[in-house]
Amino acid sequence: MSEKNLSVPQRALVCRVAAGLFLLAACLALLVPALPLLMTGESLVEMRCSSTAGCTFADGSLSALDEDVRAELRATPGAEARYADHLDSVPVQAGLAIVTIARGLPIAVLLFGVAMALRVFGRVLEAHADFGRALRWLRITAWASLVAAIWPAIDSFLRSVLLLPGTPYGAGWMIEADFGPLGLHLLLAAATFAVVWALDAGLRAQRDLAEIV
Numbered sequence: 001m002s003e004k005n006l007s008v009p010q011r012a013l014v015c016r017v018a019a020g021l022f023l024l025a026a027c028l029a030l031l032v033p034a035l036p037l038l039m040t041g042e043s044l045v046e047m048r049c050s051s052t053a054g055c056t057f058a059d060g061s062l063s064a065l066d067e068d069v070r071a072e073l074r075a076t077p078g079a080e081a082r083y084a085d086h087l088d089s090v091p092v093q094a095g096l097a098i099v100t101i102a103r104g105l106p107i108a109v110l111l112f113g114v115a116m117a118l119r120v121f122g123r124v125l126e127a128h129a130d131f132g133r134a135l136r137w138l139r140i141t142a143w144a145s146l147v148a149a150i151w152p153a154i155d156s157f158l159r160s161v162l163l164l165p166g167t168p169y170g171a172g173w174m175i176e177a178d179f180g181p182l183g184l185h186l187l188l189a190a191a192t193f194a195v196v197w198a199l200d201a202g203l204r205a206q207r208d209l210a211e212i213v
Helices: 008-039 066-076 079-088 090-102 103-124 132-168 178-210
Strands: 045-048 056-061
Touching: 008 066, 045 066, 045 132, 045 178, 056 178, 066 103, 079 090, 079 178, 090 132, 132 178
Parallel strands: none
Antiparallel strands: 045 056
Protein backbone atom coordinates (compact mmCIF):
# COMPACT_ATOMS: atom_id res chain seq x y z
CA MET A 1 0.00 0.00 0.00
CA SER A 2 1.47 3.37 -1.04
CA GLU A 3 1.55 6.38 1.22
CA LYS A 4 -1.01 8.16 -0.99
CA ASN A 5 -3.56 5.42 -0.30
CA LEU A 6 -3.31 5.78 3.48
CA SER A 7 -6.16 7.57 5.18
CA VAL A 8 -5.55 10.22 7.82
CA PRO A 9 -6.31 7.82 10.71
CA GLN A 10 -3.92 5.27 9.19
CA ARG A 11 -1.15 7.85 8.89
CA ALA A 12 -1.74 8.90 12.48
CA LEU A 13 -1.51 5.24 13.52
CA VAL A 14 1.79 4.86 11.64
CA CYS A 15 3.14 7.88 13.53
CA ARG A 16 2.07 6.41 16.86
CA VAL A 17 3.61 3.02 16.07
CA ALA A 18 6.86 4.68 14.97
CA ALA A 19 6.80 6.77 18.16
CA GLY A 20 6.48 3.59 20.22
CA LEU A 21 9.45 2.03 18.44
CA PHE A 22 11.61 5.10 19.04
CA LEU A 23 10.53 5.16 22.69
CA LEU A 24 11.61 1.52 23.03
CA ALA A 25 14.92 2.37 21.35
CA ALA A 26 15.41 5.24 23.83
CA CYS A 27 14.95 2.85 26.76
CA LEU A 28 17.45 0.42 25.24
CA ALA A 29 19.95 3.22 24.58
CA LEU A 30 19.81 4.13 28.26
CA LEU A 31 19.95 0.54 29.50
CA VAL A 32 22.56 -1.14 27.29
CA PRO A 33 25.63 0.96 28.30
CA ALA A 34 24.77 0.43 31.97
CA LEU A 35 24.03 -3.29 31.60
CA PRO A 36 27.47 -4.56 32.75
CA LEU A 37 27.26 -2.24 35.77
CA LEU A 38 23.77 -3.47 36.64
CA MET A 39 24.77 -7.13 36.25
CA THR A 40 28.14 -7.05 38.03
CA GLY A 41 28.10 -3.94 40.21
CA GLU A 42 31.38 -2.86 38.60
CA SER A 43 31.75 0.11 36.26
CA LEU A 44 35.00 -0.93 34.58
CA VAL A 45 33.97 -4.29 33.19
CA GLU A 46 33.83 -5.29 29.56
CA MET A 47 31.19 -7.62 28.16
CA ARG A 48 32.65 -10.02 25.59
CA CYS A 49 30.58 -12.47 23.58
CA SER A 50 31.77 -15.27 21.29
CA SER A 51 30.32 -18.36 19.64
CA THR A 52 32.42 -20.64 21.85
CA ALA A 53 32.49 -19.04 25.29
CA GLY A 54 29.18 -17.20 25.14
CA CYS A 55 29.01 -13.86 26.95
CA THR A 56 31.46 -13.19 29.78
CA PHE A 57 32.61 -10.17 31.75
CA ALA A 58 36.28 -9.18 31.90
CA ASP A 59 38.10 -6.62 34.04
CA GLY A 60 38.49 -3.41 32.06
CA SER A 61 40.26 -1.31 34.67
CA LEU A 62 43.56 -1.33 32.76
CA SER A 63 42.12 -1.02 29.26
CA ALA A 64 40.30 2.12 30.43
CA LEU A 65 43.69 3.85 30.70
CA ASP A 66 45.72 5.40 27.92
CA GLU A 67 48.38 3.06 26.52
CA ASP A 68 51.29 5.16 27.85
CA VAL A 69 49.73 5.42 31.30
CA ARG A 70 49.09 1.68 31.31
CA ALA A 71 52.72 0.95 30.40
CA GLU A 72 53.97 3.27 33.16
CA LEU A 73 51.61 1.63 35.64
CA ARG A 74 52.95 -1.83 34.83
CA ALA A 75 56.56 -0.66 34.99
CA THR A 76 56.25 0.99 38.41
CA PRO A 77 56.59 -1.39 41.40
CA GLY A 78 53.47 -1.47 43.56
CA ALA A 79 51.58 0.86 41.24
CA GLU A 80 48.97 -1.69 40.24
CA ALA A 81 48.07 -2.39 43.88
CA ARG A 82 47.74 1.34 44.57
CA TYR A 83 45.61 1.72 41.46
CA ALA A 84 43.33 -1.12 42.62
CA ASP A 85 42.96 0.56 46.05
CA HIS A 86 42.13 3.83 44.31
CA LEU A 87 39.39 2.14 42.28
CA ASP A 88 37.90 0.63 45.43
CA SER A 89 37.35 4.04 47.06
CA VAL A 90 33.72 5.09 47.35
CA PRO A 91 34.02 8.47 45.56
CA VAL A 92 35.70 6.86 42.54
CA GLN A 93 33.18 4.02 42.42
CA ALA A 94 30.28 6.48 42.63
CA GLY A 95 31.79 8.75 39.99
CA LEU A 96 32.42 5.88 37.58
CA ALA A 97 28.89 4.58 38.09
CA ILE A 98 27.42 8.00 37.27
CA VAL A 99 29.60 8.36 34.17
CA THR A 100 28.64 4.86 33.02
CA ILE A 101 24.91 5.45 33.48
CA ALA A 102 25.15 8.83 31.74
CA ARG A 103 26.91 7.32 28.72
CA GLY A 104 23.63 6.47 26.98
CA LEU A 105 21.73 9.55 28.13
CA PRO A 106 22.28 11.86 25.09
CA ILE A 107 21.20 9.20 22.58
CA ALA A 108 18.26 8.28 24.81
CA VAL A 109 17.12 11.92 24.94
CA LEU A 110 17.54 12.19 21.16
CA LEU A 111 15.41 9.10 20.51
CA PHE A 112 12.84 10.17 23.11
CA GLY A 113 12.55 13.56 21.38
CA VAL A 114 11.93 11.87 18.04
CA ALA A 115 9.32 9.61 19.65
CA MET A 116 7.44 12.54 21.16
CA ALA A 117 7.64 14.53 17.91
CA LEU A 118 6.16 11.59 15.99
CA ARG A 119 3.42 11.24 18.58
CA VAL A 120 2.55 14.92 18.16
CA PHE A 121 2.65 14.56 14.36
CA GLY A 122 0.04 11.83 14.69
CA ARG A 123 -2.15 14.14 16.75
CA VAL A 124 -1.58 16.96 14.24
CA LEU A 125 -2.92 14.72 11.47
CA GLU A 126 -6.06 14.20 13.54
CA ALA A 127 -6.24 17.97 14.26
CA HIS A 128 -5.76 17.35 17.99
CA ALA A 129 -2.43 19.18 18.39
CA ASP A 130 -0.46 22.13 17.07
CA PHE A 131 2.51 21.53 14.75
CA GLY A 132 4.57 23.90 16.90
CA ARG A 133 4.59 21.34 19.72
CA ALA A 134 6.33 18.85 17.43
CA LEU A 135 8.92 21.49 16.56
CA ARG A 136 9.67 22.02 20.24
CA TRP A 137 10.46 18.30 20.58
CA LEU A 138 12.56 18.42 17.41
CA ARG A 139 14.59 21.30 18.87
CA ILE A 140 15.31 19.12 21.91
CA THR A 141 16.34 16.36 19.51
CA ALA A 142 18.68 18.72 17.68
CA TRP A 143 20.44 19.78 20.88
CA ALA A 144 20.62 16.15 22.03
CA SER A 145 22.25 15.19 18.72
CA LEU A 146 24.92 17.85 19.31
CA VAL A 147 25.59 16.61 22.85
CA ALA A 148 25.67 13.00 21.60
CA ALA A 149 28.30 13.97 19.02
CA ILE A 150 30.73 15.34 21.61
CA TRP A 151 29.78 13.00 24.48
CA PRO A 152 32.51 10.37 23.79
CA ALA A 153 35.14 13.08 24.35
CA ILE A 154 33.37 14.24 27.53
CA ASP A 155 33.14 10.64 28.72
CA SER A 156 36.88 10.04 28.23
CA PHE A 157 37.65 13.33 30.03
CA LEU A 158 35.51 12.44 33.06
CA ARG A 159 36.94 8.92 33.28
CA SER A 160 40.51 10.23 33.11
CA VAL A 161 39.81 12.70 35.94
CA LEU A 162 38.58 9.81 38.07
CA LEU A 163 41.25 7.23 37.14
CA LEU A 164 44.51 9.13 36.70
CA PRO A 165 45.02 10.08 40.39
CA GLY A 166 45.46 6.35 41.13
CA THR A 167 48.28 5.97 38.59
CA PRO A 168 51.92 7.14 38.52
CA TYR A 169 50.77 9.77 36.03
CA GLY A 170 49.03 11.58 38.88
CA ALA A 171 46.00 13.85 38.88
CA GLY A 172 45.18 15.26 35.48
CA TRP A 173 42.94 14.77 32.50
CA MET A 174 43.00 13.32 29.01
CA ILE A 175 40.61 13.49 26.10
CA GLU A 176 40.36 10.81 23.44
CA ALA A 177 38.54 11.84 20.28
CA ASP A 178 38.28 10.11 16.93
CA PHE A 179 37.87 13.08 14.62
CA GLY A 180 36.42 10.99 11.78
CA PRO A 181 33.26 9.87 13.61
CA LEU A 182 33.22 13.15 15.57
CA GLY A 183 33.11 15.20 12.37
CA LEU A 184 30.38 12.98 10.92
CA HIS A 185 28.27 13.22 14.06
CA LEU A 186 28.67 17.01 14.14
CA LEU A 187 27.54 17.19 10.51
CA LEU A 188 24.47 15.11 11.38
CA ALA A 189 23.77 17.41 14.32
CA ALA A 190 24.07 20.44 12.02
CA ALA A 191 21.71 18.77 9.53
CA THR A 192 19.19 18.22 12.34
CA PHE A 193 19.37 21.90 13.31
CA ALA A 194 18.93 22.86 9.64
CA VAL A 195 15.81 20.70 9.29
CA VAL A 196 14.30 22.16 12.46
CA TRP A 197 15.10 25.69 11.28
CA ALA A 198 13.52 25.02 7.87
CA LEU A 199 10.35 23.58 9.42
CA ASP A 200 10.13 26.48 11.85
CA ALA A 201 10.60 29.00 9.03
CA GLY A 202 7.91 27.28 6.97
CA LEU A 203 5.50 27.29 9.92
CA ARG A 204 6.13 31.00 10.55
CA ALA A 205 5.58 31.78 6.86
CA GLN A 206 2.33 29.81 6.88
CA ARG A 207 1.09 31.70 9.95
CA ASP A 208 2.04 35.07 8.44
CA LEU A 209 0.22 34.18 5.22
CA ALA A 210 -2.85 33.11 7.18
CA GLU A 211 -2.87 36.47 8.99
CA ILE A 212 -2.63 38.38 5.69
CA VAL A 213 -5.43 36.38 4.11
